[in-house]
Amino acid sequence: MHASERIDQLIAGTPDWRGNTFASVRQCMLDADPQMLEEWKWRGSPVWSRDGIIAVGNVHKEKVKLTFYNGAVLADPDGLFNAGLDGGKWRAIDFLEGDKVNKTALKKLIRAAIAYNQSKPKKKAPASPRAKSRSGAG
Numbered sequence: 001m002h003a004s005e006r007i008d009q010l011i012a013g014t015p016d017w018r019g020n021t022f023a024s025v026r027q028c029m030l031d032a033d034p035q036m037l038e039e040w041k042w043r044g045s046p047v048w049s050r051d052g053i054i055a056v057g058n059v060h061k062e063k064v065k066l067t068f069y070n071g072a073v074l075a076d077p078d079g080l081f082n083a084g085l086d087g088g089k090w091r092a093i094d095f096l097e098g099d100k101v102n103k104t105a106l107k108k109l110i111r112a113a114i115a116y117n118q119s120k121p122k123k124k125a126p127a128s129p130r131a132k133s134r135s136g137a138g
Contacts, residue, residue, distance in 0.1 A: 003040040003047075010046065014059050017097050021064045024101040025057060031103075032110035052117035054110060067092040074112050078105035 007026060011019045029048045030036055036054070039047040046057045053069040068074065071081060071091025080102065083092040095101065 003038045006040045007038060007046045010059065018059050018064050021095045021099070021101060022057060022059055024103070025064065025066050025095070025106070028101065028103050028106045029055070029057075029110060032107045033114055048110075050114045050117060052120070054113045054117070062096065064095040065092055066095070068109070068113055070113060070116055073116060074109060076109065078102065078108070080105055080109055 011023050011026070013019075014022065026046070030038075033050050035050055037049045039049060041047045042056070048054045048057070055069060056067045058065045058067075065083070067084065068081075068091050070089060071084070072087060072089050074091070076091070080093050081091040083094045084090050093106075
């Protein structure tokens with residue numbers, strides 16, 4: 001089953017406010033960039049990626065959590081981050097019952113995370129042993 005279908009099932013299987021909130025968060029992720037990739041990792045967590053991981057989403061008993069992989073380096077002028085603030089890399093947004101998703105601010109934060117991922121130097125693929133032997137090294 002494709003990751004998007006699994007995320008659809010997660011939302012459908014959470015028919016209360018958490019499912020609605022998670023659906024809003026997901027829509028912001030997809031609307032922020034047409035090349036956003038949905039994945040399913042880490043024993044059942046939706047993950048959104050664009051040139052690297054952007055965020056992981058989870059539905060918990062009393063909250064919906066959206067954790068930004070490189071959140072510690074992102075500017076957050078709208079003050080969305082409210083969890084994991086002491087972490088060295090990750091920052092999160094905990095949505096509680098009654099919280100509204102600030103879609104404009106969230107998309108801005110998502111786009112900042114994409115820009116950060118795109119600003120990192122690309123890793124070069126390691127040279128294959130054949131390439132080394134052809135170049136005379138060996």
